[in-house]
Amino acid sequence: MFTGLNYPIKDFIIWTRREIFFLLIVSTIPTVLFAVTGWKWLAIPWVPIALIGTAVAFVISFKNNASYSRVWEARTAWGAIINASRAWAMLVKGFVNSENQRELIKTHLAWVTALRFQLREPRSWETMSKPHNAEFRKKYFEVAELDTKLLDELPKYLHNKDFAYIAEKKNRATQILGLQAEKIKQILDKGEIDVQTELQFQNILVELYRQQGVCERIKNFPYPRQFSTLNLMFVKIFVVLVPFGMLQEFNKLGENLFWLTIPFSVLVSWILLSMERVGEVTENPFEGSSNDIPMTQIARNIEIDLLDMIDEKELPSPIQPKNNIVM
Numbered sequence: 001m002f003t004g005l006n007y008p009i010k011d012f013i014i015w016t017r018r019e020i021f022f023l024l025i026v027s028t029i030p031t032v033l034f035a036v037t038g039w040k041w042l043a044i045p046w047v048p049i050a051l052i053g054t055a056v057a058f059v060i061s062f063k064n065n066a067s068y069s070r071v072w073e074a075r076t077a078w079g080a081i082i083n084a085s086r087a088w089a090m091l092v093k094g095f096v097n098s099e100n101q102r103e104l105i106k107t108h109l110a111w112v113t114a115l116r117f118q119l120r121e122p123r124s125w126e127t128m129s130k131p132h133n134a135e136f137r138k139k140y141f142e143v144a145e146l147d148t149k150l151l152d153e154l155p156k157y158l159h160n161k162d163f164a165y166i167a168e169k170k171n172r173a174t175q176i177l178g179l180q181a182e183k184i185k186q187i188l189d190k191g192e193i194d195v196q197t198e199l200q201f202q203n204i205l206v207e208l209y210r211q212q213g214v215c216e217r218i219k220n221f222p223y224p225r226q227f228s229t230l231n232l233m234f235v236k237i238f239v240v241l242v243p244f245g246m247l248q249e250f251n252k253l254g255e256n257l258f259w260l261t262i263p264f265s266v267l268v269s270w271i272l273l274s275m276e277r278v279g280e281v282t283e284n285p286f287e288g289s290s291n292d293i294p295m296t297q298i299a300r301n302i303e304i305d306l307l308d309m310i311d312e313k314e315l316p317s318p319i320q321p322k323n324n325i326v327m
Contacts, residue, residue: 001294004324012274015136019273020266027243027265034247034258043248043258049241053272056238059231060275063223067282070218074285074293077214082302084207085112089306091204095197100187101310103159107180109303110157110166111208113150114173116295119215119286120145125222126287127280133289141325143288144296173212177205215286223283235276239269288327294319296327 013020034042085108092104120143127133137143150172155163162179169175181202188198222228243265251258285293297319304315319326 001292001297001326002290002324003321003326011136011140015132016270016274016277018132019277020270023239023266023269023273024262026240026269027262030243030247031259031261034251042244043251044241044244046245046249049238049245052234052238052241056234056272059227059234060272060279063227063231064275064279064282066223067279070223071282071285071291071293074215074218077211077218078293078295078298080211081112081115081208082298084204084211085302086305086309088201088204088208089309091197091200093309095193096187097192100183100192102312104180104183105306105310106157107162107176107183109299109306110154110162111173111176111180112299112302113153113157114166114176115212115215116299117145117150117153118171118173119219119295120288122287123219123222123284125225126284128287128289133281136290137288140323141290141327142322143327146288174209177208177212181205219284219286228280228283231276231279235272239265239273242269290325292327294326 030042033039088108089105092101096104122128128137151167154166154172158166166172166175166179184193184198184201184205187193188195193201243261246261246265247258250260250264253260281289282291285291286295300316300319304318307315
């Protein structure tokens with residue numbers, strides 16, 4: 001998540017520089033041909049191009065709205081996870097003896113850890129492997145879940161027996177919640193809590209399962225590829241046509257003013273391509289981009305809160321933004 005007031009325009013231009021070079025070529029070729037060969041037919045009416053541009057603006061707006069909805073739903077789910085985590089620690093603190101408190105809290109932190117690692121796993125439709133995104137990540141920020149392994153992190157939270165069991169599972173976050181249910185059942189059987197308290201614990205586990213399901217749905221169901229493909233296709237058609245329409249408009253203004261086609265075509269096309277690019281990098285809120293939900297920071301804050309609630313003395317440090325980006 002970007003935490004600054006605005007992205008620096010220099011960084012944004014560097015991020016889109018490949019598109020700028022492409023647009024320079026696309027706009028320069030017809031302009032030079034128009035000037036050198038005198039092919040006046042290259043200057044086509046602006047009206048049909050404007051109609052295409054209107055349609056392109058609508059589809060870009062639709063995609064960006066859908067992308068923002070996916071990000072906001074993901075953030076809402078993690079907000080619910082924060083609340084449920086605190087409720088879990090409150091019940092543990094209030095109703096479970098001190099011998100089991102730390103184990104239940106640590107196991108919950110293992111679930112949070114497993115969930116964030118699973119949500120960072122790459123999918124074929126995600127875009128972080130594209131050169132411009134990979135380059136931006138390498139220069140400005142790090143993604144802990146992509147640079148370390150889950151099985152290296154879980155031993156900090158699970159006993160050896162539990163770790164050996166979870167390590168063999170595929171959906172480890174799901175199985176950790178199952179472990180929690182078993183632990184609560186064991187505490188109930190020992191008579192340390194009553195049935196009503198046990199039901200409260202189970203209700204929180206159900207809520208955690210539900211929020212995990214929300215995150216998994218967003219992760220595993222992409223923005224529909226047919227819309228994404230058509231969106232990009234229409235944008236590229238438009239940016240190729242823009243200089244042909246501008247040739248006629250600038251040629252009307254006077255001799256040699258048609259050369260203004262190049263900078264203005266680049267500017268108009270860059271705006272639309274940039275809007276399309278922003279929607280693209282926003283649609284997958286767990287892939288590891290600078291626009292992601294800051295799961296690593298949220299998980300660390302949960303860990304600090306829960307350990308503090310059971311009076312742990314050594315608390316981890318909060319995660320701070322790097323280059324105004326926090327993951």
